[in-house]
Amino acid sequence: MQFPILTSLVALPIIGAVLLLFVKDDEQHAGLIRNVALVVSTLVFAETLLLWSRFNPGSPEFQFIERHPWIPAFGISYLVGVDGISLFLLVLTGFLTPLALLGSWESVHRRLKAFCIFLLLLESAMIGVFVSLDLFLFYVFWDAMLIPMYFLIGIWGYDRRVYAALKFLLYTMGGSVLMLLAIIGLAYQHSATAGVYSFDLLRLYEMPIPPHLQFWFFLAFALAFAIKVPLFPFHTWLPDAHVEAPTAGSVILAGVLLKMGTYGFVRLAFPLFPKAAAFFAPSLAILAVIGIIYGALVAMVQPDMKKLVAYSSVSHLGFVVLGIAAMNQQGVQGAVYQMLNHGVSTGGLFLIVGMLSDRRHTRLIAEFGGLKKVMPHLVAAFFIITLSSIGLPGLNGFVGEFLILIGAFRWDPRLTAFAATGVILSAAYMLWMFQRVNYGPVSSEKNAVLKDLSPREWVVLVPIIAVAVLMGVLPNLFLRPIGPSVDRVLNRFHHSAATRIQAGATAAAPDELAGMRTPR
Amino acid sequence: MMSSLNAVVPMACVAAAAIASMTAEAFREPGERMPIAGLGVVGLIGAALASLVLWNHNAISFGVVIADNFGLFVTMILVIVGLLSLAISGPTIAREGLPCGEYYALMLFSIAGMMLMATATDLLVIFLALEVLSLAVYVLTGIRRDRAIGTEAAFKYFLLGAFSSAFFLYGIAFTYGLTGSTRLDRVGSLIAAQAMAPTPMQLLAVGLLFVGFAFKVSAVPFHMWTPDAYEGAPPAVTGFMSTGVKAAAFAAFARVFLSAFEPLRGDWGPILWAVAAATMITGTVVGLAQSNVKRMLAYSSIAHGGYLLLALLSANDVGKGAILFYLLTYAITNLGAFGVIVVLDTADRPNDQVGDYAGLWHDRPGLAALMTIFLLSLGGFPPMAGFIAKWYVFSAAVKAGYTWLAIIGVLTSVISVFFYLRIIVMMYMTATDRPARFPAMPRLVAAALIVSAVLIVYLGILPSRVLDLAAASIATIF
Numbered sequence: 001m002q003f004p005i006l007t008s009l010v011a012l013p014i015i016g017a018v019l020l021l022f023v024k025d026d027e028q029h030a031g032l033i034r035n036v037a038l039v040v041s042t043l044v045f046a047e048t049l050l051l052w053s054r055f056n057p058g059s060p061e062f063q064f065i066e067r068h069p070w071i072p073a074f075g076i077s078y079l080v081g082v083d084g085i086s087l088f089l090l091v092l093t094g095f096l097t098p099l100a101l102l103g104s105w106e107s108v109h110r111r112l113k114a115f116c117i118f119l120l121l122l123e124s125a126m127i128g129v130f131v132s133l134d135l136f137l138f139y140v141f142w143d144a145m146l147i148p149m150y151f152l153i154g155i156w157g158y159d160r161r162v163y164a165a166l167k168f169l170l171y172t173m174g175g176s177v178l179m180l181l182a183i184i185g186l187a188y189q190h191s192a193t194a195g196v197y198s199f200d201l202l203r204l205y206e207m208p209i210p211p212h213l214q215f216w217f218f219l220a221f222a223l224a225f226a227i228k229v230p231l232f233p234f235h236t237w238l239p240d241a242h243v244e245a246p247t248a249g250s251v252i253l254a255g256v257l258l259k260m261g262t263y264g265f266v267r268l269a270f271p272l273f274p275k276a277a278a279f280f281a282p283s284l285a286i287l288a289v290i291g292i293i294y295g296a297l298v299a300m301v302q303p304d305m306k307k308l309v310a311y312s313s314v315s316h317l318g319f320v321v322l323g324i325a326a327m328n329q330q331g332v333q334g335a336v337y338q339m340l341n342h343g344v345s346t347g348g349l350f351l352i353v354g355m356l357s358d359r360r361h362t363r364l365i366a367e368f369g370g371l372k373k374v375m376p377h378l379v380a381a382f383f384i385i386t387l388s389s390i391g392l393p394g395l396n397g398f399v400g401e402f403l404i405l406i407g408a409f410r411w412d413p414r415l416t417a418f419a420a421t422g423v424i425l426s427a428a429y430m431l432w433m434f435q436r437v438n439y440g441p442v443s444s445e446k447n448a449v450l451k452d453l454s455p456r457e458w459v460v461l462v463p464i465i466a467v468a469v470l471m472g473v474l475p476n477l478f479l480r481p482i483g484p485s486v487d488r489v490l491n492r493f494h495h496s497a498a499t500r501i502q503a504g505a506t507a508a509a510p511d512e513l514a515g516m517r518t519p520r
Numbered sequence: 521m522m523s524s525l526n527a528v529v530p531m532a533c534v535a536a537a538a539i540a541s542m543t544a545e546a547f548r549e550p551g552e553r554m555p556i557a558g559l560g561v562v563g564l565i566g567a568a569l570a571s572l573v574l575w576n577h578n579a580i581s582f583g584v585v586i587a588d589n590f591g592l593f594v595t596m597i598l599v600i601v602g603l604l605s606l607a608i609s610g611p612t613i614a615r616e617g618l619p620c621g622e623y624y625a626l627m628l629f630s631i632a633g634m635m636l637m638a639t640a641t642d643l644l645v646i647f648l649a650l651e652v653l654s655l656a657v658y659v660l661t662g663i664r665r666d667r668a669i670g671t672e673a674a675f676k677y678f679l680l681g682a683f684s685s686a687f688f689l690y691g692i693a694f695t696y697g698l699t700g701s702t703r704l705d706r707v708g709s710l711i712a713a714q715a716m717a718p719t720p721m722q723l724l725a726v727g728l729l730f731v732g733f734a735f736k737v738s739a740v741p742f743h744m745w746t747p748d749a750y751e752g753a754p755p756a757v758t759g760f761m762s763t764g765v766k767a768a769a770f771a772a773f774a775r776v777f778l779s780a781f782e783p784l785r786g787d788w789g790p791i792l793w794a795v796a797a798a799t800m801i802t803g804t805v806v807g808l809a810q811s812n813v814k815r816m817l818a819y820s821s822i823a824h825g826g827y828l829l830l831a832l833l834s835a836n837d838v839g840k841g842a843i844l845f846y847l848l849t850y851a852i853t854n855l856g857a858f859g860v861i862v863v864l865d866t867a868d869r870p871n872d873q874v875g876d877y878a879g880l881w882h883d884r885p886g887l888a889a890l891m892t893i894f895l896l897s898l899g900g901f902p903p904m905a906g907f908i909a910k911w912y913v914f915s916a917a918v919k920a921g922y923t924w925l926a927i928i929g930v931l932t933s934v935i936s937v938f939f940y941l942r943i944i945v946m947m948y949m950t951a952t953d954r955p956a957r958f959p960a961m962p963r964l965v966a967a968a969l970i971v972s973a974v975l976i977v978y979l980g981i982l983p984s985r986v987l988d989l990a991a992a993s994i995a996t997i998f
Contacts (some may be wrong), residue, residue, distance in 0.1 A: 139902075140903060140907070143901060144903055147901060154945065154949045155948055161949065165949075169937070169941070170937065174934045177930035177933065180930060181923070181930060184914060185913075468980065
């Protein structure tokens with residue numbers, strides 16, 4: 001029997017959390033608690049790398065599949081597997097969690113044990129979301145993930161943390177319960193056509209779904225994912241949650257949680273309901289482009305660095321959704337790649353903002369100025385990560401955005417033209433913020449005595465910069481495993497979307513679709 | 521001859537334990553401590569063993585009590601309710617100086633009545649059982665005689681309960697007048713024979729019985745007594761009646777309406793639809809405004825009644841199984857939550873305002889963690905049992921085509937999360953500078969709460985076996 005690597009990935013953080021339960025939560029044991037959590041999360045990262053090394057990049061199929069019956073009466077099974085799309089999201093999760101932990105090494109003192117436990121449980125639930133191939137299991141992880149995040153924001157956050165945590169939880173849950181009904185509906189649809197209930201994604205992919213049902217199912221799924229992404233106009237929970245969350249919470253929230261929404265579109269909403277997706281893709285793309293521009297403009301006027309980065313996420317995730325909506329190779333590959341980029345660079349930005357706010361206990365841009373002279377190393381790292389977020393060629397952000405824009409251009413040049421302004425705007429708000437914080441005279445005396453990077457902070461930032469460069473220079477290392485899986489999604493989508501619900505939607509479709517039209 | 525008594529053995533065990541408790545109380549010197557609760561435990565375990573032996577036998581006693589798997593499943597739920605209630609009653613009895621023999625005897629008689637109600641197949645026997653359980657619960661509600669609030673609650677509960685009993689009895693009278701029988705099977709076949717054109721009399725009979733049941737399961741608009749009764753009763757009693765009475769009433773409700781009155785579904789279905797929707801919405805929305813934890817849980821229990829009504833309305837194989845599974849998880853979860861309230865209840869202050877929970881996590885992390893598990897399960901979060909239960913109910917509703925009701929259900933369950941979280945916010949996220957004032961946790965209560973929490977997580981992660989059992993239980997009847 002093969003070693004159940006995916007199950008062990010899900011289980012490892014839980015085991016760590018259980019171990020921590022037996023450690024006494026006091027000053028003497030603080031170091032032990034931190035180290036246990038760090039070692040466990042680093043082991044998880046090592047295991048994701050192992051997974052990557054064992055992964056067959058040429059195959060479009062799901063790999064490392066494990067299947068055990070769970071609730072057989074309803075055809076619910078414990079079914080997990082990875083393909084090229086989820087593989088790197090797992091690696092990203094494994095990568096960011098230890099960094100988030102290190103990033104809050106000194107800022108969390110109160111209730112440290114519970115903090116580490118919640119962070120590990122959160123990691124486990126996130127991994128679970130990305131590996132689930134059974135919709136019921138997916139939903140369980142999707143909802144279970146909310147609880148640790150709720151506590152992380154609500155207990156260790158800033159002043160308005162309770163409000164922000166509640167808003168985060170109610171928004172996400174409100175969006176996802178309708179998805180639960182749609183999942184139940186899908187299982188019944190399967191029982192109506194095939195005779196047995198099934199929540200098995202691989203089987204549901206093959207199941208024909210009548211267009212009117214697709215319409216409602218897609219809306220239910222899309223609402224859940226749009227809130228999570230967050231797509232304009234469902235984004236209002238995000239700035240609150242980000243600003244109030246502790247550094248580790250922000251890093252995980254921006255780095256991984258938001259990707260669950262876009263991942264859901266790629267994995268579930270589009271391939272399961274191709275006709276409805278084709279019908280709604282233009283609307284989604286329009287919302288995405290509005291989000292790109294709106295997020296960028298709002299980011300520009302933020303006085304608070306954390307809020308600025310939060311709104312920049314709205315803008316960047318808009319690109320990802322645009323790439324997915326284009327549903328062609330460049331668009332979707334770019335979207336998947338951009339999910340990883342955003343995780344790395346925005347995670348890095350939140351870590352840096354966290355370092356600054358740990359030192360100065362403020363995040364207001366106006367309070368800073370001239371940091372370049374005081375802390376040259378931190379500012380250098382800040383600069384590289386800023387550039388990576390903007391999308392400078394040679395760094396990771398460029399590859400993703402470029403692919404998405406190519407893909408979107410082939411689909412709808414007009415929308416792409418608007419979206420492209422987002423690239424310029426992002427350079428404007430990021431560089432302007434960077435300039436106000438780091439250049440000019442040292443405006444405040446408090447800033448003059450700030451310490452530069454500590455060894456621990458070096459350990460946090462160096463991997464992020466290294467990955468940003470690696471992903472910018474060697475994109476094929478990542479795109480090669482992603483490619484076949486994306487093609488698989490696209491094939492499925494175009495085969496059944498070829499018969500469009502509405503003639504109007506075909507105008508925007510790529511030309512090669514016409515040749516694949518199959519009568520139904 | 522003896523075999524005809526088989527079906528009543530479980531309730532006989534409990535009733536015998538109740539009589540033994542009363543006798544023991546009579547011989548107890550004032551101030552003497554006696555392990556009377558142990559008698560109850562023996563009786564309940566006897567009932568559980570009897571149910572296991574009777575499983576799959578469909579024993580019938582006197583032609584009016586049937587120990588089918590459905591009834592036995594509910595009996596098992598009632599055994600769990602009874603054991604947990606006995607376990608969490610200790611602190612209240614000790615602190616308030618209640619006569620423990622009377623208290624336990626009333627509780628056990630009430631459980632016997634509940635078991636009879638869950639297995640009765642004759643309307644008059646159901647009525648009898650309803651009265652047995654209700655009278656005991658009325659007294660338990662007001663057992664703290666020196667408290668004005670308890671007396672008021674008991675009085676309200678009694679008046680409205682008597683009122684609903686009258687409705688119920690009137691409904692039985694009409695049914696008897698129409699069909700000449702009170703046996704469910706005969707009533708069912710006679711109604712089925714004339715189902716094509718229901719007469720106004722039939723509808724009146726169904727309507728009156730419906731009102732009687734709706735009172736007992738506190739469905740809107742017959743829920744008015746619930747918050748007052750729940751607030752006034754000692755917390756252990758509230759936990760007991762919010763779960764036990766509900767389980768018994770729903771079992772009888774399902775049996776009567778899904779067998780005898782099934783042919784009239786077209787008539788009561790739409791009304792039940794509206795009542796279920798109103799119950800879910802009122803329970804959650806009014807629950808939002810509560811600042812007393814017991815009142816909040818009262819409204820929460822109303823809302824949970826709404827989900828059960830939704831399962832009842834769906835009435836397919838999934839729905840019937842869902843009723844059983846939901847009753848089980850709800851019973852364990854709610855008793856757990858009330859157990860925490862019991863622990864926090866002190867002689868000089870009840871500690872039952874939401875604000876009283878501030879900082880509980882800092883003083884008593886274990887208790888706060890247990891309460892969190894109960895609340896999250898009530899809110900329907902995975903991986904707790906409450907999630908599986910809700911998912912089961914909504915599956916039934918979607919399958920039966922009640923999509924809109926399912927949508928109302930999921931949305932109200934999101935809203936209900938808001939008020940469960942208010943307690944969590946208080947426990948974890950509100951700093952308090954008041955000194956620690958939470959009493960110590962009795963060992964027995966701690967054990968009961970831990971067992972409940974473990975069961976909740978177990979049923980949430982590995983529900984398969986119990987789900988199959990619930991599904992198999994309903995397969996034998998209806």
